[in-house]
Amino acid sequence: MDVRRRNNVVVTGPEDGPVLVLAHGFGCDQNMWRLVLPALARRHRVVLFDYVGSGRSEPTAWSEERYSSLAGYAQDVVDVCEELDLRDVAFVGHSVSAMVGVLAAQAAPERFGALVMVAPSPCYIDSDGYRGGFSAEDIDELLASLESNYLGWSAAMAPVIMGNPDRPELGEELTGSFCATDPEMARIFARTTFLSDSRGDLDGVSVPTLVLECAHDAIAPREVGAYVHDRIPGSVLVTLEATGHCPQLSAPQATAAAILRFLEHPR
Amino acid sequence: MCRTEEDPEPREPDGAKDGDRTTDAAFSALLEDSVEELYESAPCGYLSTLMDGTIAKINSTLLEWLGTDRETVVARKRFADLLTVGGRLYHETHFAPLLRMQGRITGVALEMRTGDGGRLPVLVSSVVKHSGDGEPLLIRTTVFDASARRSYEQELLRRQREAEEARRQAEEARRQAEADRARLTEALAALQRSLLPAELPVVPGLETAVHYHTASPDRLGGDFYDLFPLDGKRWAFFLGDVSGKGPRAAAVTSLTRYTLRTAALHDADPAGALGTLNTVLHERYTGDDPRYCTAIFGVLEPDRDTGEVTVRLASGGHPPALVTRADGTAHFLPTPGGLLVGVLPDPHFVTATTVLAPGDTLLLYTDGLTEARTGPDRTDLYGDEALHAFATRLAGPPPGGLVQALTALLDSLGDGVDDDTALLALGVPARPGAM
Structure with a gap:
């Protein structure tokens, strides 16, 4: 299948600009990057995509087997890089995608030049000596929460997306697909995300890396940011004075500025 | 209802008039x-x-x-x-x-x-x-x-999961049933192949043709035939019909076929071979499940010098063989009074002998042919006379032509053929220019 269509690949920014690949996390799609896109695409060639199973990706390309491990999502990233023949990619991954980027750089090291991990967490569940922030029961609760929302998902979401008088810039093209995913695929993505433990992969990161965390993040607490920074040799840790798990939405200017500053002087 | 407007101050209802x-x-x-x-x-x-x-x-x-x-x-x-x-x-x-x-x-x-x-x-x-x-x-x-609504939703969700599970199980059962059926069909086909020769052997100076049709949907027939060499000079053949249809009949068919083959190798006397079969069936199927068959068993002895083939056969309660001659005539080879095989402990089987000259054909058949319905019920059956007339009209057909014509006839009877049917034709090719 055509990878561009499969992953709803969108490319923007100057053709000869250095390449930035922006990867969304669990819960939404490439629209997560909207508020930082103008700043990032001024001088960079920006590649956006949706993981299979999210956003406007091709649902027939989804299989439970492939997308039940982060390696499956990493393969999507590698596929996109190969399809567009991208080199020296600066990969910006939000949330679980930060770890997907680590795995993709392991699988195809020749294509990646830098890594930006936005609100990363290599392991969400507490275990001896490690604090991820959640227990296994908490994750079950999230899955239940997902299910109860999908009961009325389309009914609840469609009017929201259609009528949006306050933010006309979001435009009509979002209608019907904004962050809406198939419940089964979302459930698998949630399980894969929150039950993953990629702590062992951090040591293998060899490209310049920025760890971008929020000061108040309910999903990736600061201990986790410090842990990631500590485990990746030579990484840069930047803490944004932002609340929530999505600084690209809650603090877009600061987020874009931190990313661009790092890309200018990666080490 | 909750309002989120800036000013939730209620207005006067439209219905309130100044005078009221x-x-x-x-x-x-x-x-x-x-x-x-x-x-x-x-x-x-x-x-x-x-x-x-x-x-x-x-x-x-x-x-x-x-x-x-x-x-x-x-x-x-x-x-x-x-x-x-x-x-x-x-x-x-x-x-x-x-x-x-x-x-x-x-x-x-x-x-x-x-x-x-x-x-x-x-x-x-x-x-x-x-x-x-x-x-x-x-x-x-x-x-x-949303407490009440949530429990309702939970119930919906639970029912939906149950329905999905039931659907999954039904689908699984259907797949299993299909697999079972495929396996059964394959087993039946293998069994069926063991009841009949895959193809007839080549007999020098003899032309052969067969037709076989099973009436039961599992394709296990109660009719059987075979043709096999005895000692390099002689050949044995048989054709018969066991009582009943389906798997139980097939079990008898199997026993019958291998008993007759073994008996013929031991003693090529036709009546003797049927006698051995009688002993086996009578011993095996007694009591609640009596099983028997009708059969013609024969031995072919070609004469290399004349090209003629001597046929010696014995019948156990089977419809008589039909002989068509090179001159266009046809006649039954009578074997009256022969007993069913497997019913009595010590029966008598009737024997007959004929010689097939070039252009002559011997036809063996089961009652699926002669008892095929030609009308709406069983009062109108095809019958011996019709068969005789049919063969006569063909005027000395070669085995292939005879079986082909009879197969076409059976096809034309359609649903009238409600029993297994077997046809075996053995003939000496006509001399070139003899017709």
Whole structure:
């Protein structure tokens, strides 16, 4: 299948600009990057995509087997890089995608030049000596929460997306697909995300890396940011004075500025 | 209903006329609520937060539901802090991003934590208030108690899962049944192949043709035939019909075939071979499940010098063989009075002999042919006479032609052929130019 269509690949920014690949996390799609896109695409060639199973990706390309491990999502990233023949990619991954980027750089090291991990967490569940922030029961609760929302998902979401008088810039093209995913695929993505433990992969990161965390993040607490920074040799840790798990939405200017500053002087 | 407009002050109902002072006064009395009173005691929770979620204002209804007080939450907690952990994860990954992107979000199911450690299922809607120049200022949120609705949804969800599980099981059962059926069909085909020769052997100076049709849907027939060498000079053949149809009949067919083959190798006397079969069937199928068959067993002895073939055969209760001659005539080879094979302990089998000259053909058949229905019921059967007339009309057909013509005849009878049918034709090819 055509990878561009499969992953709803969108490319923007100057053709000869250095390449930035922006990867969304669990819960939404490439629209997560909207508020930082103008700043990032001024001088960079920006590649956006949706993981299979999210956003406007091709649902027939989804299989439970492939997308039940982060390696499956990493393969999507590698596929996109190969399809567009991208080199020296600066990969910006939000949330679980930060770890997907680590795995993709392991699988195809020749294509990646830098890594930006936005609100990363290599392991969400507490275990001896490690604090991820959640227990296994908490994750079950999230899955239940997902299910109860999908009961009325389309009914609840469609009017929201259609009528949006306050933010006309979001435009009509979002209608019907904004962050809406198939419940089964979302459930698998949630399980894969929150039950993953990629702590062992951090040591293998060899490209310049920025760890971008929020000061108040309910999903990736600061201990986790410090842990990631500590485990990746030579990484840069930047803490944004932002609340929530999505600084690209809650603090877009600061987020874009931190990313661009790092890309200018990666080490 | 909860309103989130700037000014929730109720207006006078349209129906109140100036002249209707009494009604108007009654309304005023009922609507003495201040705006503040409406906000605090509304039948839903109200909540205003800063953009980072910090609670700035909360109404009494929601405080009561959560079993907490204003001092504990205002300026101290964020909206997400009021949620269960699962709800908080959902809030961070779905609710907050969508609200940021769209400026509003409606009817999202979440669970809030109550002071006594319980959970309150709620439906939450939020809208972002923007400043005049479009900067987001604060988030207004309404919270509805969804306990009843949630249990209804849980029930729906449970039923949906049950239905999906039932569908999955049914699909699995169907797949299993199909696999079983395929395996059974294959087993039956293998069994069926063991009952009949894959193809007839080549007999020098003899032309052969067969037709075989099973009436039962499992394709296991009760008719059987065979042709096989005895000692390099002679050949044995048989054709018969066991009682019944289907798998049980097939078991008898199998026993019959291998008994006759073995008997013939031991003693090539036709009546003797049938006698051995009789002993075996009679011994094997006694009591509740008597099984028997009719059969013609014969030995062919070609004469290399003349090209003629001597046929010596014996019949156990089977319809007589038909001989068509090169001169166009046809006649039955009578074997009257022969007993069914397997019924009596010591039966007598009738023997007959004929010589097939070039152009002559010997036809063996089962009653599937002669007892095929030609009318709507069993009062009109094809019969011996019709067969004789049919063969006569063909005027000395070669075996292939005879079997082909009879097969076409059977096809034309359609549903009338309701029993297994076997045809075996053995003939000496006509001399070139003899016809």
